[in-house]
Amino acid sequence: MALERLLKGFADFRVGYYRDHLDLFDKLATEGQSPKILIVGCADARVDPGILTQTKPGDIFTVRNIGAIVPPAQIPPDHRQHGTSAAIEYAVRGLEVEHVVILGHALCGGIAALVDGDKGAFADYDYLSTWTAVAQSVRDHALSELKDMPRAQLTRVVEQASVVNSVVNLMGFPWIAERVAVGKMVLHAWWFNLVEGQLYAFNPETAEFDPVLGLKVRPTIDKSTAFAAVRPERLIAKFAGKPAF
Numbered sequence: 001m002a003l004e005r006l007l008k009g010f011a012d013f014r015v016g017y018y019r020d021h022l023d024l025f026d027k028l029a030t031e032g033q034s035p036k037i038l039i040v041g042c043a044d045a046r047v048d049p050g051i052l053t054q055t056k057p058g059d060i061f062t063v064r065n066i067g068a069i070v071p072p073a074q075i076p077p078d079h080r081q082h083g084t085s086a087a088i089e090y091a092v093r094g095l096e097v098e099h100v101v102i103l104g105h106a107l108c109g110g111i112a113a114l115v116d117g118d119k120g121a122f123a124d125y126d127y128l129s130t131w132t133a134v135a136q137s138v139r140d141h142a143l144s145e146l147k148d149m150p151r152a153q154l155t156r157v158v159e160q161a162s163v164v165n166s167v168v169n170l171m172g173f174p175w176i177a178e179r180v181a182v183g184k185m186v187l188h189a190w191w192f193n194l195v196e197g198q199l200y201a202f203n204p205e206t207a208e209f210d211p212v213l214g215l216k217v218r219p220t221i222d223k224s225t226a227f228a229a230v231r232p233e234r235l236i237a238k239f240a241g242k243p244a245f
C-alpha cells in the first residue's frame with residue numbers, strides 16, 4: 001500500500017507536474033543545476049524542505065540527516081566518509097551557493113535521543129548516538145543549566161541550541177569562513193515548529209529565535225555579524241533566565 005502510493009504519486013507527477021514544467025526540466029538537464037541556497041535539514045518525514053518552502057527543482061540543494069546536524073570540519077581531512085560535509089563542500093565550493101540554512105524542527109526524534117542519552121530507546125543503536133554526539137556538549141550544557149525543565153521543553157531548547165551549534169560548525173570549514181568574510185555567503189539558523197506551522201530564525205542580538213514574518217529574515221552570520229555572539233550557550237542562558245552575555 002505504501003509503495004503503491006509512491007508509484008501512483010510518480011504516475012501523477014509524470015502527467016502533471018513534470019509536463020507542466022517541461023521547460024524547467026529541459027533547462028536543468030541541459031544547463032545543470034545552479035541553486036543559490038543549501039539547506040541542511042532533518043531526515044524526519046514531516047519536514048521536507050522543498051515542501052516547506054514551496055520551491056521548484058533546481059532551487060535548493062539539500063542534505064538531510066538525523067537532527068539537521070553539521071559536524072565539525074575535519075582538519076586536516078582524514079579521508080573517512082563524511083557524508084554531510086561532502087554535500088556541504090560540493091554546495092559551497094562546486095555550486096557556490098550564497099546562503100546556507102540549517103533547518104531544525106520541533107519534536108525532533110534525533111535530538112530527543114540525544115537528550116535521553118543512555119536512558120533512551122536508541123541507546124544500543126550502532127550509529128545514531130555517535131552521530132548526534134556532534135551536539136553532545138550543547139546537550140550536556142543545557143542539562144546542567146536547566147535541571148528542572150520538563151523533558152519536552154528541554155528537548156526544544158536543545159533542538160534550537162543544536163541548530164546554532166551547527167552554524168558555528170559551518171564556520172569551521174575554511175572555504176565557508178572565507179566566503180562569509182568577504183560577503184559572498186550568509187548563514188542562517190532556522191527552526192520550524194510543525195505544531196503551529198511557524199518558522200523561527202536565530203537573532204544573534206537577543207540570542208533567541210524570532211518568528212519569521214513576511215519576506216525579510218535576519219541573518220545569523222554574515223560579514224557584519226559579531227561571530228562571537230553566535231553561541232549556543234547564550235541561547236541556553238536565556239532559557240535559564242540569565243541575562244544575555
Ligand SMILES: [Zn+2]
Pocket residue numbers: 042043044066067068105107108109110111
Ligand atoms: Zn528531526
